Amino acid sequence: MKTDDLIAALSRDATLTEAPASRRIALALVVSAVIAFALLMLVVKPRSDLAEAATTMLFDLKMVYVATLVVGAVALLRAAARPEGVLSPVLLLVPAALMLFGLGHELATQAPAAYGTRLVGRNWALCLVAIPFMAAAPLAAILAAMRAGAPADPTRAGAIAGFAAGAIAAVFYGLHCVDDSPLFVATWYTVAIGVMAAAGAAIGRRVLAW
Secondary structure (H helix, E strand, O other), X not given: OOHHHHHHHHHHHHHHHHHHHHHHHHHHHHHHHHHHHHHHHHHHOOOOOHHHHOOOHHHHHHHHHHHHXXXXXXXXXXXXXXXXXXXXXXXHHHHHHHHHHHHHHHHHHOOHHHHHHHHHOOOHHHHHHHHHHHHHHHHHHHHHHHOOOOOOOHHHHHHHHXXXXXXXXXXXXXXXXXXXXXXXXXXXXXXXXXXXXXXHHHHHHHHOOO
């Protein structure tokens, strides 16, 4: 076989592999959202003042922030699933900018004596438990889908899978959480999602290796 023919054959194989992997990841993301929503409705429960909270800036900022985290995580996930995928941190600039805006607003409008109270909130411990709880099954679904691809770095791909699962869970947990302070969200949501990223890295190192 000539070199050009070999390259063409490998290119066709890569294309055929990429399409099923992309479909499986898309399906896994849908399943993840359904699972997280079901856990919200059946176990965690939406906050009682959700309709009223939705009219406040801090709640809206929190929800937009975690939603943009999901968008960035999904884009990174799709790139990480392919051996030639290029990861770009630019994808996370929007949520970073939103959080910086929120933190600036918080520090400018709240008395320094209130910073500690708003940082700790009312349910920091629940946040650290609920987000990983709601993200566990989504992480399993995403990792299973990524096995159809060929991640160049299984540990990194697993970490991104955990990040995506944690971000998806955070969106739905945010509908329960009564702590809307950017200080709270930047701290405890980040820690909870980071726990899932670490778990994903540890598991991905084993299950995504090829």
